[in-house]
Amino acid sequence: MNPTLSIALVASFIGVSCALLGVFLVLRKMTMVGDAISHAVLPGIAIAYWLSQSRASLVMFVGAAIVGVGATVIIELLRKKLRVQSDASIGMTFTSLFALGVVLITFWSDSVDLDQECVLYGEIAYVPFNLWIINGTSYGPIALWSSSVLFLVVLVYLIIGYKGLKMTSFNEDYAMVLGISAGLWNLSLMSMVSLATVVSFESVGAILVVALLVAPAASAYLLVQKLKPLLILSAVYGLLGALGGYGLSKLIETSIAGSITTVLGILFLFSLVIQITIKTKKTVHALES
Amino acid sequence: MEKSIEVHNLTVSYHSKPVLWDVDFSLPMGKIIGIVGPNGSGKTTMLKTIMGLMKPDSGYTEIFGQPLDKVRSRVSYVPQRESVDWDFPADVMDVVLMGRYRKNNLFRRISKDDKRIATEALEKVNLLEFAHRQISQLSGGQQQRVFIARSLAQQADIYLMDEPFVGVDAATEDAILQLLQEMKNQGKTVVIVHHDLQTANEYFDHIVLLNTRLVAAGPKNEVFTKDLLQEAYGGRLTVLSKLGDLISTEEFPLREPEFKENKPDKE
Numbered sequence A: 001m002n003p004t005l006s007i008a009l010v011a012s013f014i015g016v017s018c019a020l021l022g023v024f025l026v027l028r029k030m031t032m033v034g035d036a037i038s039h040a041v042l043p044g045i046a047i048a049y050w051l052s053q054s055r056a057s058l059v060m061f062v063g064a065a066i067v068g069v070g071a072t073v074i075i076e077l078l079r080k081k082l083r084v085q086s087d088a089s090i091g092m093t094f095t096s097l098f099a100l101g102v103v104l105i106t107f108w109s110d111s112v113d114l115d116q117e118c119v120l121y122g123e124i125a126y127v128p129f130n131l132w133i134i135n136g137t138s139y140g141p142i143a144l145w146s147s148s149v150l151f152l153v154v155l156v157y158l159i160i161g162y163k164g165l166k167m168t169s170f171n172e173d174y175a176m177v178l179g180i181s182a183g184l185w186n187l188s189l190m191s192m193v194s195l196a197t198v199v200s201f202e203s204v205g206a207i208l209v210v211a212l213l214v215a216p217a218a219s220a221y222l223l224v225q226k227l228k229p230l231l232i233l234s235a236v237y238g239l240l241g242a243l244g245g246y247g248l249s250k251l252i253e254t255s256i257a258g259s260i261t262t263v264l265g266i267l268f269l270f271s272l273v274i275q276i277t278i279k280t281k282k283t284v285h286a287l288e289s
Numbered sequence B: 001m002e003k004s005i006e007v008h009n010l011t012v013s014y015h016s017k018p019v020l021w022d023v024d025f026s027l028p029m030g031k032i033i034g035i036v037g038p039n040g041s042g043k044t045t046m047l048k049t050i051m052g053l054m055k056p057d058s059g060y061t062e063i064f065g066q067p068l069d070k071v072r073s074r075v076s077y078v079p080q081r082e083s084v085d086w087d088f089p090a091d092v093m094d095v096v097l098m099g100r101y102r103k104n105n106l107f108r109r110i111s112k113d114d115k116r117i118a119t120e121a122l123e124k125v126n127l128l129e130f131a132h133r134q135i136s137q138l139s140g141g142q143q144q145r146v147f148i149a150r151s152l153a154q155q156a157d158i159y160l161m162d163e164p165f166v167g168v169d170a171a172t173e174d175a176i177l178q179l180l181q182e183m184k185n186q187g188k189t190v191v192i193v194h195h196d197l198q199t200a201n202e203y204f205d206h207i208v209l210l211n212t213r214l215v216a217a218g219p220k221n222e223v224f225t226k227d228l229l230q231e232a233y234g235g236r237l238t239v240l241s242k243l244g245d246l247i248s249t250e251e252f253p254l255r256e257p258e259f260k261e262n263k264p265d266k267e
Helices: A003-027 A031-052 A058-080 A086-107 A116-121 A124-129 A142-170 A172-177 A182-223 A227-252 A256-288 B043-050 B068-074 B092-100 B112-124 B140-152 B170-185 B197-203 B226-233 B235-243 B257-261
Strands: A131-134 A137-141 B003-014 B017-028 B032-036 B058-063 B075-078 B158-162 B189-194 B206-211 B213-219
Touching: A003 A031, A003 A124, A003 A137, A003 A142, A003 A182, A003 A227, A003 A256, A031 A058, A031 A086, A031 A182, A058 A086, A058 A182, A086 A116, A116 A182, A124 A137, A124 A142, A124 A182, A124 A256, A131 A142, A137 A142, A142 A172, A142 A182, A142 B092, A172 A182, A172 B075, A182 A227, A182 A256, A227 A256, B003 B043, B003 B189, B017 B043, B017 B058, B017 B189, B017 B206, B032 B043, B032 B170, B032 B197, B043 B058, B043 B158, B043 B189, B043 B206, B058 B068, B068 B075, B075 B140, B092 B112, B092 B140, B112 B140, B140 B158, B140 B170, B170 B189, B189 B197, B206 B226, B213 B226
Parallel strands: B017 B213, B032 B189, B032 B206, B075 B158, B158 B189
Antiparallel strands: A131 A137, B003 B017, B003 B058, B206 B213
């Protein structure tokens, strides 16, 4: 497959998946938990990689995703049972787990082919070289498979879970009184975020994946006030960020992940300006009439 | 007489400080019941424990003689208005339809029946014309009515409301009171957490007077005596009685800002 096309596709699948999940993180005021998950998956990735000796294996995805969900469980435990402040429990949990991951990677540096640079920043440009080969036949880049499966899983999850997510994001107590388990819904969303983070991590790294989760949703939230349009606009922003960022990086020959995030930042500013313009116009209109 | 809610030797603590201490009472059916008490007396905690949102240290509660899990479909809850973010991207209809969500229909589409029931509920609170308005653009009173409409859409037999009269305009207050009477006439039971002593007397048939411990529970003429109120409100009542005899003159509005803002029993 054409390398440019495969990179663009991977960036788009990841961008849109994260943008969709990010909407619910923003609505639940849990974007920092997304940040925490993206760092906390590192020891999971290291251990799974050490066990299976291959990147992008199913074991790695599942193992790392479980650690990510484990991180959210630890955060909740610290906060609810031990009464550590909410931001402090997030800060403690993800830095500890991330540190454990760094230690493991350096400890196993002979057998684990992961470097810290890649962990932090990712390298989507290598996507076309990491092929899925069975018995000598190539089935295309592994990241293309993992990111497209991620996109499908997220889409199905959101379609099935739409009502449950909407309800528990708006009013958790009320949902619980109706017998709907808010805890399970939260856990399911965190599992999805965790999965998305693991899949995105190789391409954009642990730091920039947070931008993919937060920026499109936060930008869209400035402009629309209904949930479905919000999801759609956020996905569009995710896509624009991915493709625009890739284009920008080709144009000025720079880091792809960095360019994607820069474009997402510009989109946010753009939304902000539009929002302020609309508000001012409305006020002027109201004053005139 | 049949009982709507029974509370048995209930002790609940929050951060290992007791908020409710050995509270024991039962409530009648088909009445408008007020849970009244000063700030931090455990009113909201009481409601949350009955609704299964807080776990008691000891004791238990029953609704219609059964544990909550058996009668969930007959119970409706109206949380405090401030407990949610009204900037959430939803319109009025979206929120009212949530009253139709159930564990077993969560993965199905909203039915025509659900829409009809939600529309009727909106009509009852006079908000039908606002059905497609963003919830962020509503006034406090309208928000409260949306919450009540959502609760009505559940078509329950007992309704538990947490401070529905806080920060609402006179029109909403009247609308709610009228609705409560209607519900009572249909044989529904309504339990309301309320901090305003003055209005409590006119709103409710039956009153639970709470101050961490149970002070009294019964028909309002038995509970609303100077001695019992003194016991529940303690020193605060003495200060107030100097301003005028609280119980005989019913015009004095007990609406100090602290009653609205500092609620230690709220999470």
